Amino acid sequence: MSWFEYTGALHVHSRYSDGGGTVERIIKAAHKAQLDFVILTDHETLKGRDRWQGWHDGLLLVVDEEISPWIGNHYLALGIKNEIRAKMALRAQPFIDEVRRQGGVGIIAHPFGEKKGLFPVLDRPWIDWDAVGFDGMEIWSYMYDWIKDLTLLTLPYYLLHPSEAIDGPRPQTLAKWDELNLSRKVIGVCGLDAHAKKLPFLPFVEILPYEYLLRTLRNHILLEEPLDPTSPQRSISAIHEAIRRGSCFIGYDLIADSTGFLFKGEMAGMELNMGDERPFVGRATLRVKTPAPARIRVLRNGEPILERVESEVEIGVNSPGVYRAEAYLGGKPWILSNPIYLRPSRSA
Template sequence: MIRDKSGNYQYTGCIHMHTLDSDGTAKHEEVIAIGSEVGLDFLLFSDHMTLKSREKFSGYHDSLLVIVGYEHNDPADKNHFLVFGSPAVYDPEFSARKYVAQCAADNALGIIAHPDEKRPEDGKYPPYQWTDWSVEGFHGIELWNQMSEWMERLDEAGPIGKLTLLFSPRKFMKAPPVETLRHWDTANQTRPVVGIAGVDAHAFPYRIGPKTVTIFPYKVHFRSLQNHIVLTEPLSKEPVQAQKQLLEAIRSCQLFFSNRRRGDARGFQFVARSGANTALCGGQLEKFEDSRLYVSTPQRAEIRLIRNGAVILRVHSDELEYSPSEPGLYRIEVLRHGIGWIYSNHIRIGISDNF
């Protein structure tokens, strides 16, 4: 945890990982030890269709907060959905529409996983896309999925590129898919929907000739796509309360995420102010008159200001101030050398909400 320049508390962690409970390759204990070693503040586990380790591992492990949720899929193995805080695993026969609605009714946190995944055309690994956008009640979208992007690059790469991908898996990470960002910006037109990054860690073994290498060991994953939660109060020392606070902060979009390989993003700030009112990343200001946006980044980079899904300003700097001339959904993307580094959630300015 760090305090940012405004005195808010920033917690950094990873979301979406698998263990031996489903198709991952390590035990919870091992993954938690790696998370601690990397210095993360939280880990959100999501094995496929099981919560059997929830009681055993939920809570603090020294200063690392663990939440065990799960990843739901429909009977056709599409529409993968990350669920945290549900009373149990939902019926495997449920349609996507039904488990999304049930998750919302249970006040659990539900996030659409890797919605626009593409996979090599040989059919060996089919893509697990989101097919039913008529669902109602999801809280978030996994905008950037490390495993999905890696598989997509593998398909494009020649033989030498494939080897580089195996041994330097983070090198090719570029940005979340454009179509996923579009889905997210559109969903936010009617209500806040959080955008997160998922590592989708499995640490799969991969055979090249006589050798087996591990694609993305957990440690590499944890040093790639990180989520940063911004809170005005620190997390409780009491584990049940802390888990609630963390899930609530994610649901409220108080989050930005980063590609750690491009730099340590802790301390990044995106706030909006109007008179005595302040909106943090994910928040809202009722009036747009006299409002002003403030961005600061830990290092000089290309800062893009986006309004309602369109880039309206680009600067190379470590800070940006801007007075909005119209209401809208504002968010920030930060790039280094053309590669995606930091993505904020939206601040809603002057929008009368119906939620």
């Protein structure tokens, strides 16, 4: 199958909550960054949906919400119909269920957030790991990656050279993701958590402007049909559903454009694609293709089973497992696929 690939930013805040910029400015920045879509997720609100959601000269702006309890458990609620307010919620299960009831896609945001005293960014990790029914998690949060080593000494350097602070998903997050995927499908996405805030003590300095962030960490969505420029609603649903299926991958496109990456396979004459969940039969062949030579790694249940510098690798597998791929460029994580799930068949 050949895919229609669309590139976009997820988890962006505007002035409708605590972001530093207007939606107009975000749209302009997205055009400059040549994005196909931006998903706004302001805290506890769908404000701006009536005015802004839709096509803007080839850019699809989607207005969703970040459910943001003060204790943590932040949750990206995509495609919900009505605003969900849970500022005071102590448990996540009720709003996870509500997102599902409204037909939305729910994603755990910055699952292992960390407090940094310097900034108006508070510690908001996921607490309720007993909760069930979420669709995915942010396995790479740009903001929490950038902020993790920040001190007064490193701040000026990382403000000028943000990419020096970026190391990739936290090992703790990937380990949790791999663990969850062993028992059920949990898709992985990246989030910017873009705020473009001013520094409190140097108000003329903006932290991570949208114009920069939108060129960095992106979700690439693969669709069977092209987006419909005449129907925002159909196009938005197509993006949400592709995320729900796991028909997407993460690209750190600042270092190189990851467009064209593929992770696929065959098993018993059947095509396998990211997000597919099938009973394992006999033997499968998996293939990874990167748009430039890179250090490609294939993992089974979180453990590397192949690592090679190539632009294309193929591997035969003889056992069930959750298979995914990663690619590194110049020592930095560049691409992370969603898994192909080959589950033990009942009779085995």
